[in-house]
Amino acid sequence: MKLTPVMxxxxxxxxxxxxxxxxxxxxxQIHALLYLSEAPLTAEEIADVLQVAxxxxxxSLRELQSWGLxxxxxxxxxxxxxxxxHHDVREIFRVVVEERKKRxxxxxxxxxxxxxxxxxxxxxxxxxxxxxxxxxxxxxLTSVYDEVHQLPDAGLMAWLKTGLKARKLMR
Amino acid sequence: MKLTPVMxxxxxxxxxxxxxxxxxxxxxQIHALLYLSEAPLTAEEIADVLQVAxxxxxxSLRELQSWGLxxxxxxxxxxxxxxxxHHDVREIFRVVVEERKKRxxxxxxxxxxxxxxxxxxxxxxxxxxxxxxxxxxxxxLTSVYDEVHQLPDAGLMAWLKTGLKARKLMR
DNA sequence: CTTATATTTTACTAATTTCTGAAATAACAG
DNA sequence: CTGTTATTTCAGAAATTAGTAAAATATAAG
Numbered sequence: 001m002k003l004t005p006v007m008x009x010x011x012x013x014x015x016x017x018x019x020x021x022x023x024x025x026x027x028x029q030i031h032a033l034l035y036l037s038e039a040p041l042t043a044e045e046i047a048d049v050l051q052v053a054x055x056x057x058x059x060s061l062r063e064l065q066s067w068g069l070x071x072x073x074x075x076x077x078x079x080x081x082x083x084x085x086h087h088d089v090r091e092i093f094r095v096v097v098e099e100r101k102k103r104x105x106x107x108x109x110x111x112x113x114x115x116x117x118x119x120x121x122x123x124x125x126x127x128x129x130x131x132x133x134x135x136x137x138x139x140x141l142t143s144v145y146d147e148v149h150q151l152p153d154a155g156l157m158a159w160l161k162t163g164l165k166a167r168k169l170m171r
Numbered sequence: 172m173k174l175t176p177v178m179x180x181x182x183x184x185x186x187x188x189x190x191x192x193x194x195x196x197x198x199x200q201i202h203a204l205l206y207l208s209e210a211p212l213t214a215e216e217i218a219d220v221l222q223v224a225x226x227x228x229x230x231s232l233r234e235l236q237s238w239g240l241x242x243x244x245x246x247x248x249x250x251x252x253x254x255x256x257h258h259d260v261r262e263i264f265r266v267v268v269e270e271r272k273k274r275x276x277x278x279x280x281x282x283x284x285x286x287x288x289x290x291x292x293x294x295x296x297x298x299x300x301x302x303x304x305x306x307x308x309x310x311x312l313t314s315v316y317d318e319v320h321q322l323p324d325a326g327l328m329a330w331l332k333t334g335l336k337a338r339k340l341m342r
Numbered sequence: 343c344t345t346a347t348a349t350t351t352t353a354c355t356a357a358t359t360t361c362t363g364a365a366a367t368a369a370c371a372g
Numbered sequence: 373c374t375g376t377t378a379t380t381t382c383a384g385a386a387a388t389t390a391g392t393a394a395a396a397t398a399t400a401a402g
Contacts, residue, residue, distance in 0.1 A: 004294045004298075006286050009282070021275060036298050058380060079371095127207050137260045147334055159337045170329065349398070355391085361386075370375105371376080
């Protein structure tokens with residue numbers, strides 16, 4: 001397994017971006033590598049290409065599997081584990097959006113429900129309203145997500161594209 | 172300036188979530204505090220309520236201003252700077268989405284354009300296609316964003332809500 | 343100007359996160 | 373079983389990021 005310069009650039013970039021996404025560099029690099037790779041790779045090969053510790057690959061793969069971005073497969077006649085990633089960017093997009101919603105939205109929804117329920121007169125009215133509005137908006141986003149994310153691929157694309165003409169339609 | 176228990180809970184939670192968003196805890200706490208606060212606050216008051224160093228507040232406020240989430244205002248007869256945040260969650264949403272697009276999408280678009288342009292025969296065809304697809308998809312997302320984010324608030328809400336019925340419409 | 347107050351910068355410390363290498367565990371082949 | 377290869381766990385090193393306190397700078401009042 002050897003990367004062409006363009007592939008290497010892609011992998012390194014994906015790794016850097018990982019930082020801005022809540023995953024660390026190695027995790028993100030491994031994902032990029034598997035995304036590009038034709039065939040499933042062993043942990044050993046990955047460690048080799050990316051020049052990171054074997055143990056680091058092990059934990060990173062575990063994380064990627066927990067996200068549902070990578071799965072373990074086996075090759076007959078080889079007892080080592082091999083790993084592969086979805087090769088479809090839309091599938092990756094779905095998974096990432098879902099996971100980020102879980103981590104970035106859901107806990108706040110829970111909190112806001114608690115706050116709006118418990119806030120009594122000791123909390124200024126304007127503050128209560130603000131929390132209420134925040135909750136309502138986040139619930140709307142969540143509902144839209146719930147509907148849209150279970151569309152088949154073509155449906156998702158179709159809905160997205162309605163956004164392209166939104167301005168025109170609004171007039 | 173004293174927080175009610177519910178407000179304190181909100182601020183602390185917002186701070187924790189900050190970590191999952193690419194902003195640090197203090198920045199996020201300050202934002203939450205200003206979001207709830209009726210009146211603009213001075214840096215001193217903020218440091219006081221949140222129990223962090225005055226200098227930390229200074230840099231955090233600078234960052235929030237650079238995001239466009241907080242602005243400096245002045246109160247007649249008081250020479251200290253005061254700070255206030257948008258009180259509308261949708262406005263915050265807009266700003267955050269825009270900023271995250273800048274940080275999380277745009278650099279990758281640039282890279283993918285370079286990769287797809289430069290990738291020649293040394294790069295396997297399947298890999299080139301994959302990069303090409305990734306680029307196309309991210310360009311679609313960007314176009315949708317460009318259209319949608321400049322809608323007036325009512326328009327944005329209207330488009331979002333079309334998503335609520337997307338599944339039904341697709342049948 | 344001089345002094346008092348407000349703010350920013352900076353050099354350093356603390357906390358957190360990431361990564362490694364070694365040891366432990368597991369899985370299999372002979 | 374025993375030895376070999378594969379994988380995971382874990383304690384600590386290295387790197388990064390966040391936060392502090394003090395010094396430097398700026399701003400306005402008298």
